[in-house]
Amino acid sequence: MNLQSLFQDFNPSKFLVYVSLLLFTILFCLRLDGTVTWSYWVVFLPLWIWKSMVIAGACVGSYVWWRHPQYRVEGEGYIHYKAMLISVVLQVLLLMFEVLVCDKLENNRHWWILIFVPLILISIISIVVCIWAVKHDRSFELELFCSVNILQFIFLALRLDEIIMWNWVVVFVPLWIVMCMAVIGVLYAIIFASILLRTPEVSAEQRRTSMHSAVSYSIIVIPLLIYLVLLSNKLDSESSLTYAATCIPLYFTFIVLIFLAFGSKGGNHWWFGIRKDFCQFLLSICPLLQEYGNISYSLHSNEPEDNEPPVQSVTCGKLTYSHSKKKNLSSQSELRVVVPALSIETPD
Numbered sequence: 001m002n003l004q005s006l007f008q009d010f011n012p013s014k015f016l017v018y019v020s021l022l023l024f025t026i027l028f029c030l031r032l033d034g035t036v037t038w039s040y041w042v043v044f045l046p047l048w049i050w051k052s053m054v055i056a057g058a059c060v061g062s063y064v065w066w067r068h069p070q071y072r073v074e075g076e077g078y079i080h081y082k083a084m085l086i087s088v089v090l091q092v093l094l095l096m097f098e099v100l101v102c103d104k105l106e107n108n109r110h111w112w113i114l115i116f117v118p119l120i121l122i123s124i125i126s127i128v129v130c131i132w133a134v135k136h137d138r139s140f141e142l143e144l145f146c147s148v149n150i151l152q153f154i155f156l157a158l159r160l161d162e163i164i165m166w167n168w169v170v171v172f173v174p175l176w177i178v179m180c181m182a183v184i185g186v187l188y189a190i191i192f193a194s195i196l197l198r199t200p201e202v203s204a205e206q207r208r209t210s211m212h213s214a215v216s217y218s219i220i221v222i223p224l225l226i227y228l229v230l231l232s233n234k235l236d237s238e239s240s241l242t243y244a245a246t247c248i249p250l251y252f253t254f255i256v257l258i259f260l261a262f263g264s265k266g267g268n269h270w271w272f273g274i275r276k277d278f279c280q281f282l283l284s285i286c287p288l289l290q291e292y293g294n295i296s297y298s299l300h301s302n303e304p305e306d307n308e309p310p311v312q313s314v315t316c317g318k319l320t321y322s323h324s325k326k327k328n329l330s331s332q333s334e335l336r337v338v339v340p341a342l343s344i345e346t347p348d
Contacts, residue, residue, distance in 0.1 A: 010264075011262075014260075015261040015262075016053060017142075018261060019258060020049060020050035021254055023046040025251065028243075031043050032243045033244055041106070051095045051098075090122055097119045113161055113163075116153050116157040123146045126142075126143035127147045130147055149178065155172075167236050169232045182225075189213055193207075197211070220257065234246050
């Protein structure tokens with residue numbers, strides 16, 4: 001077991017986002033069901049923490065960028081810093097939308113179409129950001145989600161203001177289209193993984209990666225589709241299900257995404273000015289974790305064929321101690337039978 005491998009692919013940004021969304025969804029559903037009567041400003045607390053971390057990380061990163069100009073030439077420093085600034089701009093616009101929604105729910109002020117203006121603006125900007133992210137090989141999950149759902153945001157605002165009186169199943173048509181495309185992508189991933197499993201020329205690592213992708217996409221998309229069906233039924237027919245029960249598939253999706261954050265490589269190195277992977281940063285500020293990270297051990301030992309006791313080794317830092325016991329086995333001479341070669345001539 002190698003403790004360092006636990007965080008080597010950990011993405012703290014995705015972990016923070018998914019945990020915040022999970023907690024907010026739970027609190028919001030409880031508030032809609034009347035289980036809790038807290039103020040919406042308290043219900044939105046996980047989102048406030050998320051945005052506070054983003055703004056604080058950007059401020060610290062910008063200070064380090066301004067204070068130490070020599071850090072700007074390290075690797076892709078400029079690209080990471082620009083990506084951080086773009087993300088901050090989108091997060092601030094998203095914060096404006098959340099504040100307006102919270103104020104609307106508390107005081108019933110403003111029109112919903114005005115409240116959705118920051119979100120629609122995010123969707124428009126996200127189209128350009130997606131192109132920039134593809135060009136510079138950057139992740140763009142939030143930007144892609146906003147850019148493909150711009151029409152959905154407009155429909156939601158018009159329906160909430162009762163400008164249109166369509167059923168919610170019709171209002172969610174743009175989202176149905178997105179989900180259908182996601183299902184097609186899942187089917188493609190499953191078929192591709194099945195083909196690789198039957199191809200002997202493909203390495204085991206590629207098979208494992210394709211199967212992991214297919215399973216991950218499936219357990220994310222299918223619960224989201226179930227959640228959309230339950231939500232449409234809840235809003236249209238006032239079903240007996242509570243909002244908390246309706247959102248159970250959504251909870252499951254967020255939990256899966258939280259676990260997948262431990263295997264998601266990437267992340268911006270300029271948040272809080274750490275300029276390195278989160279694992280390296282964590283080990284550098286915690287000497288105790290660094291000491292234990294250098295110790296590896298195995299709980300399973302394979303017994304050698306000659307019944308030789310296993311070699312016991314302890315590795316710590318650069319010192320290695322090993323101890324092995326070997327039995328002196330006397331070599332026994334093998335008895336060989338010599339058979340004379342006979343040449344038998346056969347007549348023509």
